[in-house]
Amino acid sequence: MKIKESWGSKLFDAFNVLLMLLLVVVMLYPMVYVFSASISDNAMVSSGRVLLWPKAVTLEAYGRIVANPDVWISYWNTIRYTVVHTALTLIATAAMAYPLAKKWLPGRRAVLLMAAFTLLFSGGLIPTFLVVQKLGLLNSIWAIVLPSLISTWHLFIMRTFFEALPEELEDAATIDGCGSVQVLLRIVMPLSLPVLASIALFTAVGQWNAFFDALIYLKDKSMYPLQIMLRNILIAGSNVQGEGDLDFVVTLKYAMIMIATLPILCVYPFIQKYFVQGSMIGGIKG
Missing domain, CATH: 1.20.5 (Single alpha-helices involved in coiled-coils or other helix-helix interfaces)
Structure with a gap:
């Protein structure tokens, strides 16, 4: 009826x-x-x-941008920074979240409290710069990747997701002779694709759009990411060719924005199906 x-x-x-x-x-x-x-x-x-x-x-604006070798160098830098940062973030976050999801872990509560403390307070820009400098990471890819390798928010989301997985699966794998690392790699990670895809998307977008760390830690222009060049065009008013053609810089701005945005727009549709599921499950269950 x-x-x-x-x-x-x-x-x-x-x-x-x-x-x-x-x-x-x-x-x-x-x-x-x-x-x-x-x-x-x-x-x-x-x-x-x-x-x-x-x-x-x-298409003159795109012609000038494509003909400039600095654009392709910065594009490659952005790609490798994003790929390395995203991959290492997933590995490090999963390696930390998995043991913290186990209630029998000694000192679990203290570690979680220290991690939560970083959500409210941080060392600040100058202490972080001094640490990076003392470690000899300046003007290298590791200065861009390592300081922001693990996000506390992502850590809590992944830990909560791991806690929601059935313990019987891990027990069965342990009975079959799997160690903790094998359980994580063969059982937990394949079941965690939604939360992994969500965190990968957050991390990749954040790294792709990042420029401030590059301004602080990188001196060699050949290591600048694409966003530094975009910043120079949008804020500094310089054009790609460096010819001082200020009348043409308006169109260059928009062309550069399209080139910088296109990869993320192409990747997002393939990850979107995992996005809501991973965020909701990781943020609510437990």
Whole structure:
């Protein structure tokens, strides 16, 4: 028997649809505008005549960026920083979260309290810089990767996820002769793809967009990530070729934003299916 919906229910559904459509427009318009501005004539963009669709289409901005070897060097730096940081973060976070998920671990509560303490207080910029300097990590990839290797928030999410896994699976693997490391690698990690994908996405996006650590720890321009070049264009007002063509820098800004954003936009759809599941399970269960 078909249940007749009330006018209030229909009105509520219509309001939700309109609200979602409005949010979609609000989120998509900046991306559409940036793309349109990046392929439009610089004079059209500077005069404010490009509102949604491109005008006087030209690929000159992309041509200048692609022809610049510094862009590809910085692109490669960003890729390797992101890949190494994400991989090591997953390994280190899982290695720390798994034993902390066991209630029989001696000193478990003290370790968790010390980890939670870092959510409220940190050493600060200067002490962190001095530690990196004393360790001899300046002007290297490890200065970008190691200081932010483990996030306390990600650690708690993964620990809570591990606690929710059935203990019978680990007991069965232990009876079959697996050690703790084998249980983690062969049983726990394959069952934890949702939370691993969520943390990997958070870490990769954060590292891809990071530029402040590079400004502090890197001196060699050949090691600069892509975001430093984007910052120079957006803030310092310099163009990619360094020719002082300030009139053309407006279009270069938008073209550089598109190039810097495109990889994350391509990766996200493949991870999105794990995103909500991993965040919700890791943040609620336990």
